[in-house]
Amino acid sequence: MSGVILNVNNLNRSFGGLHAVDDVTLSVEEGLIKSIIGPNGAGKTTFFNLISGNIRPDSGHIHFYGKDITGLKPFQVAALGICRTFQNTRLFGHMTVMENIMVGRHLKSRSGFISSLLGLPGNIREEKSIRASVLSLLEELNLSGIKDELCINIPFGLQRKVEIARALAVEPELLMLDEPAAGLNIYETTELGQLIGKIRDRGVTVLLVEHDISLVMNISDEIMVLNQGKKLAEGKPKEIQKNEEVIKVYLGE
Amino acid sequence: MLARYKPLLIVLGIVVLIQLLLSLGGWEFFFTQLIMSAYYSLVVIGLTLLMGYAGQISLGHAGFFAIGGYTSALLTTIDLSGLWDKGTLSLLSSLFITMEQKDPYGNIIYSFSPWVAFVVAILIAVGVAFLIGIPVLRLKGHYLAMATLGFGIIIQTVLLGTTALGAADGISNVPDFTLVPGIQITDRMADRVMNYYIAWFFVLLGLFLIINLLNSRVGRALRSIHGNEEAANSLGINTSRYKLYTFVLSAVLAAAGGVFLTHYLGSIGPSEAGVIKSVRYVAIVAVGGMDNLFGTLLMGNLLNFLSLRGYFGTFDEAVFGIILIGIMLFAPKGILRIKGIKYLSSFIREKLAVFKREKEK
Ligand SMILES: Nc1ncnc2c1ncn2[C@@H]1O[C@H](COP(=O)(O)OP(=O)(O)O)[C@@H](O)[C@H]1O
Ligand SMILES: [Mg+2]
Numbered sequence: 001m002s003g004v005i006l007n008v009n010n011l012n013r014s015f016g017g018l019h020a021v022d023d024v025t026l027s028v029e030e031g032l033i034k035s036i037i038g039p040n041g042a043g044k045t046t047f048f049n050l051i052s053g054n055i056r057p058d059s060g061h062i063h064f065y066g067k068d069i070t071g072l073k074p075f076q077v078a079a080l081g082i083c084r085t086f087q088n089t090r091l092f093g094h095m096t097v098m099e100n101i102m103v104g105r106h107l108k109s110r111s112g113f114i115s116s117l118l119g120l121p122g123n124i125r126e127e128k129s130i131r132a133s134v135l136s137l138l139e140e141l142n143l144s145g146i147k148d149e150l151c152i153n154i155p156f157g158l159q160r161k162v163e164i165a166r167a168l169a170v171e172p173e174l175l176m177l178d179e180p181a182a183g184l185n186i187y188e189t190t191e192l193g194q195l196i197g198k199i200r201d202r203g204v205t206v207l208l209v210e211h212d213i214s215l216v217m218n219i220s221d222e223i224m225v226l227n228q229g230k231k232l233a234e235g236k237p238k239e240i241q242k243n244e245e246v247i248k249v250y251l252g253e
Numbered sequence: 254m255l256a257r258y259k260p261l262l263i264v265l266g267i268v269v270l271i272q273l274l275l276s277l278g279g280w281e282f283f284f285t286q287l288i289m290s291a292y293y294s295l296v297v298i299g300l301t302l303l304m305g306y307a308g309q310i311s312l313g314h315a316g317f318f319a320i321g322g323y324t325s326a327l328l329t330t331i332d333l334s335g336l337w338d339k340g341t342l343s344l345l346s347s348l349f350i351t352m353e354q355k356d357p358y359g360n361i362i363y364s365f366s367p368w369v370a371f372v373v374a375i376l377i378a379v380g381v382a383f384l385i386g387i388p389v390l391r392l393k394g395h396y397l398a399m400a401t402l403g404f405g406i407i408i409q410t411v412l413l414g415t416t417a418l419g420a421a422d423g424i425s426n427v428p429d430f431t432l433v434p435g436i437q438i439t440d441r442m443a444d445r446v447m448n449y450y451i452a453w454f455f456v457l458l459g460l461f462l463i464i465n466l467l468n469s470r471v472g473r474a475l476r477s478i479h480g481n482e483e484a485a486n487s488l489g490i491n492t493s494r495y496k497l498y499t500f501v502l503s504a505v506l507a508a509a510g511g512v513f514l515t516h517y518l519g520s521i522g523p524s525e526a527g528v529i530k531s532v533r534y535v536a537i538v539a540v541g542g543m544d545n546l547f548g549t550l551l552m553g554n555l556l557n558f559l560s561l562r563g564y565f566g567t568f569d570e571a572v573f574g575i576i577l578i579g580i581m582l583f584a585p586k587g588i589l590r591i592k593g594i595k596y597l598s599s600f601i602r603e604k605l606a607v608f609k610r611e612k613e614k
Contacts (some may be wrong), residue, residue, distance in 0.1 A: 093480060
């Protein structure tokens with residue numbers, strides 16, 4: 001059995017009187033696809049935001065590979081190896097597909113402000129290697145054909161894919177996807193399922209928030225169910241499918 | 254690989270062409286305003302980087318211009334004889350730290366040399382930009398606009414209220430700036446053409462740095478912050494640090510413009526720090542197309558030149574306000590991208606391509 005990559009303990013976050021994340025404890029094992037499901041407003045995105053550092057918890061702790069990352073800024077969390085996508089895609093619309101993904105290489109390159117200003121040779125070499133690695137990622141994901149398109153100009157399904165590609169360029173240990181199938185057609189959803197499987201097979205742990213239940217049941221190793229901010233159930237897809245409480249609040253709706 | 258520097262060669266070509274045209278045509282009196290416009294465009298290109306690429310507004314950049322100009326003006330005009338004795342001063346002069354010159358009454362005085370003043374001016378601009386930038390860049394949109402506006406107002410108020418800085422009169426009798434022996438920033442008639450090229454040398458240097466930056470990892474990070482700050486941050490970009498550095502860089506460019514122009518004109522006054530000036534810079538960046546370095550460069554030089562020649566008459570200040578409002582309402586991407594002009598330029602490009610193809614046959 002492999003180790004635990006992410007440990008969340010008694011995490012809490014309220015907005016005014018609303019307890020969006022209510023004492024959630026979760027651990028994610030390395031190399032698995034773990035999904036979080038739950039009705040709209042259950043607190044899934046908030047839970048993601050807490051882990052990625054986009055918002056701070058009221059109480060509770062988050063450990064990544066045993067290191068306390070509670071309250072770190074998003075860029076610090078990313079630097080440790082956690083990368084996420086957003087429920088409403090957040091691409092850099094006026095940059096090309098290629099450039100978007102090149103931004104994903106930020107952490108894997110190091111040219112600083114001054115050396116960039118001066119255009120030092122080391123910089124130019126690094127720029128070349130960024131290009132090369134992005135080109136091969138584009139090739140691998142079948143995105144080469146649109147690499148020079150501005151992101152505002154590409155169809156929604158591809159935007160989702162580009163956002164995942166950008167996150168992969170970061171080479172995270174843990175990839176968090178927030179409803180990546182939302183707005184995709186059935187073919188795109190199937191392709192997405194395969195892609196997520198491939199990502200896991202590469203050794204990247206995936207934390208997935210998703211509404212498409214059949215997708216979740218198909219690809220997840222484990223599932224956690226959230227309802228009104230609270231953890232309702234956790235287990236293998238088969239167990240979740242049989243869990244009566246889950247059926248009542250979620251699958252039955 | 255060097256394709257990115259091609260625009261610099263084009264700019265240089267145009268600069269040379271204009272010089273030849275004016276010199277041969279006997280219109281040398283235009284040089285003064287062209288030189289001034291060039292120095293102002295140092296502010297413009299820095300602000301373009303900040304606004305157009307990093308997506309942060311500043312309505313206080315005239316303040317940085319003034320910090321540069323006033324620091325240099327003060328240090329190169331103060332009398333240091335009270336501070337050190339004659340021997341020390343002449344020793345410092347031989348080290349190019351101080352400089353012997355005549356004050357307005359004909360007495361010999363020692364002041365700091367322009368290069369020392371330049372370095373100090375830039376350091377002060379860097380310091381102030383950090384101090385202001387750290388709290389202010391947390392703000393967004395119009396809050397940021399107001400905070401930077403406030404900064405500009407404070408600088409101008411301080412200048413107006415400080416007698417040592419000449420209060421409402423500013424500082425005059427600022428000496429020429431000898432860059433290297435034989436080449437100095439001066440408004441002497443005989444050195445007009447040389448000064449035109451000196452000014453453009455600095456502008457091209459600034460452009461060179463910005464082009465490098467934009468074509469790098471850092472430049473991409475800046476544009477990504479403009480695109481979506483939260484996403485940029487989630488990809489590991491320390492967005493507040495990059496915004497701050499860009500703010501500082503644009504402040505340095507503005508301050509450098511202030512130093513050079515002050516030595517060129519031999520004086521500086523508090524109006525250089527004014528809100529009107531800051532609005533003017535923002536209007537120029539907007540009309541040039543925000544994220545279009547050469548568009549803003551062109552507009553900056555054109556509009557400043559027309560303004561300095563007095564072609565806008567009594568409407569001079571209103572012109573820039575009207576431009577700003579007009580651009581925001583009708584052409585938020587700058588006039589170089591208005592449909593008609595875009596159409597025209599693609600039409601010309603098409604015709605040229607056809608022409609080329611026929612020639613090749
Ligand atoms: N920034 C916020 N301010 C106030 N309320 C919020 C904020 N973010 C989320 N909420 C609320 O928290 C609850 C959980 O939201 P969210 O995490 O987006 O749910 P999910 O992603 O499961 O649909 C919702 O009721 C939502 O309105
Ligand atoms: Mg959500």
